[in-house]
Amino acid sequence: ETGVTQTPRHLVMGMTNKKSLKCEQHLGHNAMYWYKQSAKKPLELMFVYSLEERVENNSVPSRFSPECPNSSHLFLHLHTLQPEDSALYLCASSQGDHPGGQYFGPGTRLTVT
């Protein structure tokens, strides 16, 4: 599946570091999403962008900062994370006006030490 790509695939960072996750979709979609997937917990929606405007922010701590410069790219900027932020971060895209489902990238496995 190469429609949605994510980099890096694995990231280890200290609590004082600043890093960014990148997502790129090649499907011509106009909506993009960040999810957090922790072990033994349901998938958590973090942010939704539609037409490059943020339309959802599900009470996510400010240490996570999303950026959507255009409809094909989505970033998640990370700073002063906590160990409990260690998880798989999934990016997805969809055609916002067509409920065909969301298409996911392979995820970034983040470990905060």
Added chain:
Amino acid sequence: AQTVTQSQPEMSVQEAETVTLSCTYDTSESNYYLFWYKQPPSRQMILVIRQEAYKQQNATENRFSVNFQKAAKSFSLKISDSQLGDTAMYFCAFSVTSDSNYQLIWGAGTKLIIKP
């Protein structure tokens, strides 16, 4: 509240058998879409099958089919002739048409193991 319940945390079957994963949901909306996603050990989330709630005919996709019972708010997934590559977490989800962004409401998932 809109919810999805997958009552089977884990299932295992022998290769080539048929297996059915259950899913129930709750919404007061009448127009919505239902999905099954598969997440193998690689962690890549893959859309398996989708169903429009206004369609009575059950969706099929090769060995995957659904049993959609709208009145019961049930949306089960049947996998026929199961293969080792079907081993994965399976998530049921839905989105309502009144949400212009079609955000998905997710179940907790069922871990399916196909044994050789």
